[in-house]
Amino acid sequence: MNAGAQGLLPPAASCESLRMTKETRRTALAAAAIFLLFLVGWIFIPGLVLAAAEISPWLGVVVAALFVLTFPAIFWLRSRHNRRIEDKVD
Numbered sequence: 499m500n501a502g503a504q505g506l507l508p509p510a511a512s513c514e515s516l517r518m519t520k521e522t523r524r525t526a527l528a529a530a531a532i533f534l535l536f537l538v539g540w541i542f543i544p545g546l547v548l549a550a551a552e553i554s555p556w557l558g559v560v561v562a563a564l565f566v567l568t569f570p571a572i573f574w575l576r577s578r579h580n581r582r583i584e585d586k587v588d
Contacts, residue, residue, distance in 0.1 A: 528576065536569050 518526070543565050551558030 532572055
C-alpha cells in the first residue's frame with residue numbers, strides 16, 4: 499500500500515494554486531535579478547580582494563566579508579520593506 503493511500507502525504511495541489519500572481523512574479527524576478535548580480539560579482543571579487551590585500555591584508559578580508567554578507571542583507575532588507583508595505587495596506 500502506498501503512503502498517499504494511507505493519508506501520510508498531502509493531497510496534490512490544484513493547478514489554480516500553482517499559478518503565479520503579480521506579486522509572486524515580481525518577487526521571483528527580483529530574487530533572480532539579485533542572484534544574477536551576485537553571480538557576476540563572484541567573477542570580479544577575487545581581483546578586488548587581491549587589489550585590496552595589496553594595500554592591507556585586513557582590507558582584503560573586509561572586502562570579501564562585505565561581499566559575502568551583502569547577499570543575505572539584501573534579501574533581509576527587501577523582506578523588511580515588503581512587510582512595511584503590507585502593514586500600510588492593512
